[in-house]
Amino acid sequence: MLSIVSGYFLQPLVSGNKDAINTIVTIFSILAGFLIAVITFIGDPGLRGWKELQLDKRSAQAKLSRHRMLFHLYLLTLALALAMFLVPETYITTQLWLERFFVGSATFVFLASFSLPRSLSALQMERYETALAEQLPDFLKEQGTTGEK
Incomplete structure (x- = not known):
């Protein structure tokens, strides 16, 4: 809803403002590159064994699907920016709606991007816990399962 409202009311801020459009395009180009790295990182099986990989398969597929x-x-969003530059200025109504969709899309995707650090941190902690469990000495594993300290 916020993206629809911002697309409608904030459109005048980007209309004819090539610097604003270029800034948004640059930001989303960088975010797209970062997201490809995250997708690659999530898809990497790492040091886990086949049992853990099998158990985590659904979770990894869901994360990959959301990030894709x-x-x-x-x-x-980048395609809308390109379309805004390609549509002749004589098509005023088309230009207006492209700008609205562009701002609305940029707002929605920017807000959705705030989940990336949390997702990446959770993935790192899962890998850390797995590596720790694999390298934990046997006597500590036994103490942990019996409740002794």
């Missing part, structure tokens, strides 16, 4: 969708939304 976000990447496509980045590309859609």
